[in-house]
Amino acid sequence: MKQALLTICAAALGLSVAGAASAAGTLETVKARGKLVCGVSLATPGFAAPDDKGRMQGFDADICRSIAAAVFGDGDKVDFVPTNINTRFQALQSGEIDVLSRQTTHTFSRDASLGLDFGPTVFYDGQGLMVAKSLGVSSAKELTEAAICTLPGTTTAQNISDFFRAINGKFELVVFESPDENRAAFYSGRCEAITSDRSDLASIRAVANNPDDYIVLPETISKEPLAPAFRQNDSNWGDIVSWSVWLLMAAEEKGITQANVDEKLKSEDPDVQRMLGATEELGKMLGLDNKWGYNVIKSVGNYGEVFERNLGEGTKLGLTRGPNALWNAGGLIYSPPIR
Amino acid sequence: MAFLHDMRFRAYFYQVVAIGFVVLAGWTMFSTASDNLAKQNIATGFDFLTRPAGFVITEAAIAFEATDTVGRAILVGIANTVKVSLLAAIFGTLLGLGVGIARMSHNPLLARLALTYVELLRNVPLLLYLFLWYSLIILVLPPVKQALNLLPGVYLSNSGLVVPAALLQSGGLALLACLVGGAAAAFFIRTVATRRRIATGQPNQGGLLAIAALLAPVFLLWLAGGFSVDWDFPTAGKFRLTAGLHVRPEFVALLFGLALSASANVAEIVRAGIQAVGKGQWEASAALGLSRGKTMRLVVLPQALRIIIPPLTNTYLTVFKNSSLAIAIGYPDLVMVSNTVMNQTGQAIETIAIFMGVYLALSITISLIMNWYNAHVALKER
The missing domain is CATH 3.40.190.10 (Periplasmic binding protein-like II)
Incomplete structure (x- = not known):
């Protein structure tokens, strides 16, 4: 409770000092800081929990890493901030965190009244x-x-x-x-x-x-579609979060994995070439390095790998893909074309 | 410019400036916060209080349905908080009074036992005790399917105690009249008896008569069949007992934890109060031929009360505020209901402002009542 109160006070102070974070543009703020600050849950095995070496592991944590990899080319440039379930939105509103990746359900009233927007659904839950x-x-x-x-x-x-x-x-x-x-x-x-x-x-x-x-x-x-959230009215930052997630899904569809991504750089498939930045300059359009796609897959792997590593049948949670399979395998995971 | 050197003017001036700064700082924080919230399209204000709550609260001191408003849900939280704190304060005081007196007993076994009790209870955080009591209840008692049938209609299980509920069918008004009348008669008899005892010095049976006066009208009404009560017996439902009156384990564990921790504090306060009464008082009353029990009751305790009341106020405030630990063991107090509301509306700042305001207002009320009582029992110097 005390922690919740502190966060509220911090949030209230943050809000009262200035809406500084929203004014500057989150991408610039993140780049200037040299690190992405990502809000995750306190300790939920499978989604976000530190391992015995203190490294944050989990599905939500890997979503943070993919965004960091897209921005910095290094998935480890993330500060994980454990957020309280009651004050997670205030942490985002006040600029304490850049993105909220915390098993958060995308709902109408949250989208419309909390001054934030949601990225693509990363996990279909219920x-x-x-x-x-x-x-x-x-x-x-x-x-x-x-x-x-x-x-x-x-x-x-x-x-x-x-x-x-x-x-x-x-x-x-x-x-x-x-x-x-x-x-x-x-x-x-x-x-x-x-x-x-x-x-x-x-x-x-x-x-x-x-x-x-x-x-x-x-x-x-x-229906509990879990999605990352970011502050409203920062379209560029929203695009970066969304496309980092979609890239994970597109990569699974194209069979690009953490292991074969270097090989795939030489792929003949024009879609793969665009995604990994071998041709065209898609990254620049978002204000990112042109190799952003390559960097994301290199640091966390594709969507299927992220899922299996943290939640899949080989883990303690033992979840099947179910609705979280790719669209062409009977699931709901579908990325818009990257072109 | 002579008024600049006027001490009184300067004192007022500084105070006005200080208050002005506080008000200005508060206003600036409030207005910029609401400005920024509006700029970011974040909903503000207290409109959400009139929206339907949409969730159920099973343990409710006042009736509540999922279709009621959020405001009423918060009211249920307040009522639950007040209910458990009030009962905990009463039980804690009675228990603490006994333990505090036992602490000074000449019987070493009793005194040591009381000492152990106090030290064990006040040196471990209350939260851990709450977990302990709750775990004991839900792990030691059997599940509701194998509930212990203590008496006909009385069942004990890890889902709580279920007893038959008394439903008043008719004659409610007559019953109320008899109760009020009995209480008035008892009060009158007691006042007269006390006055006569002070005047004559003769002990009398005023207390017993008063109790009789209190109970007699209700008893007579019952004999005359003036009111009828329907007993609502618990029945085995598909999963659990339905009907009857339920005392849930979450409430019991919280009440237990709060009352015991308060009793340890009260015991020490009572001991300190009694020991602060001069030894001469004991000796004087022994010289008058009063027994030790009578000395304690008639001479020492009334004097100790004056020392006991101010720290007792603190203990009551602690009980009240500690009731917010309810959240750990599933009792729907003000904080828990507020948390659910916060999650649903996302309006954390407003919701926290409400429950902080409620705690502040009720704490101040407790202080005022206790201060009034303190002034009432204090030595009046004329």
């Missing part, structure tokens, strides 16, 4: 419910009258309330600030079900004594 198998429940609709544990964050409380209102059922909501208490309450049987984004449920299930005792119910009760 809110689900998890129960113990022994409960014998196979659909969320059977959970009327049950107690459901959740975190106060984002819109989970509202989504679950809406869901039960739609089927005209009552339920008991227990809200915890701490993820540990939330999990403990669920595992001890205080609540019949726990609700969160499906990716998060996967990581909660991964730490259970016996993950096979729990199932995630089939219903997805909300």
Whole structure:
């Protein structure tokens, strides 16, 4: 709580001193600083959490690195700022961070009223419910009258309330600030079900004594497209964030990987040549080095590699691609043409 | 320019300048902040309070539905905060009074036990105790499916205690009248009895009579069938018990934690207050033939009260402010509701301003009440 208050004070001060960051243009500010300041979550394995060497690892962290690589040619020129779920938008508004890459759902009211814009969706998530198998429940609709544990964050409380209102059922909501208490309450049987984004449920299930005792119910009760956010009215910076993300997706489509990117520089494919800066001058149009595309792939790999490394079936979270597969493989990941 | 050397003029002048600076600084911060927010198209103001909340609050001291407004949700948070703090302050004071007196007992076992109690409770952060109590409740007690059936209609499980709820069917007005009438009669009897005791020096049964006067009307009304109560017994639902009155583990753990930590503080304050009363008072009252218990109750405690009240105010304020730790164990107090609101509206500055304002206003109210009581019991020098 104290931290939240401090951030608010800092944000209020930042706002009252001047809208300096927005006036100068974020790209210039970032270049002058020599580092990208990227807001991530406190500690969410798979999305952003430091490893045992203190290096920030995760899907969201790699999105930050790809932007840094596009700007500086070096994916490690990033300062990661852990942001509190309640004050993450204020941190962005006040200029404390340049971009927010923190499992943040793109919604209408956030887009319209918070003075920020969202980049492309990097992860298609949705809110689900998890129960113990022994409960014998196979659909969320059977959970009327049950107690459901959740975190106060984002819109989970509202989504679950809406869901039960739609089927005209009552339920008991227990809200915890701490993820540990939330999990403990669920595992001890205080609540019949726990609700969160499906990716998060996967990581909660991964730490259970016996993950096979729990199932995630089939219903997805909300759409949660997670996207990076940046300050409104800075079109150039918005383009840089968006195209850094799209480049990751386009690279997967074209089969460019971290390992073969040097080879691909000599590719005959005109699309690949443009993306990696071998021909034409696309990078310059954004105010970036012409090799920006090459630098991004060289430092983090393509979208598929970023996904598999942090969230995929080889990791503790063990997520399948699902809707996050490429469009030509039945998913929703689709990049506009880079030309 | 003689007035420049006037001490009184200069004192006022400095104060006016100082206040002017504070006001100016505050206004500048406020206006530039709202200017910049407007420039960045960030919504400001308190319009969001009238929007529908959209989320449910299960543990609500006042009725609440998801379709109610955000403003009402915050009001529920305030009511929950007040409910738990008030109960914690009452239990904490009663418990602390007992422990504080036990600290000075001549029985070494009792005194040491009280000492251990105080030291254990006040030397570990409250937050850790809250986690401990809550974990104990949810891990030790069985899940609701195997709830312990203590008495007919009374179930205990890690989802809390469920007891039959009393629903007043009819005769509410008559019951209220009997209660008010009984209370008035009891108060009158007690006042008269006290006055007579002071005048004559004879002990009397005024206290017992007052209790009888308080209860008799309600009892008679019950005999006459003047009101009827329906008992709403808990029934086993699909997953948990429905109907009845629920006391949830989040509330119990918080109440427990707050009351125990307050009681340790109160115990030390009471001990200090009692020890500050001169030894001569004990000796004088022993010489008059009063027992130790009577000496404590009639002679020492009333004098100690004057020393106890000011630090006690501090303890109550601490209890009230510490209730915001509720957020850690899932009790929907003001801070937790505000956090959910903040997440939904994104208007963090306004929401934090509201809950800071509420805490400030209620804290000042507690201080005012306690200060009034302090002035009431203080030695009046004439």
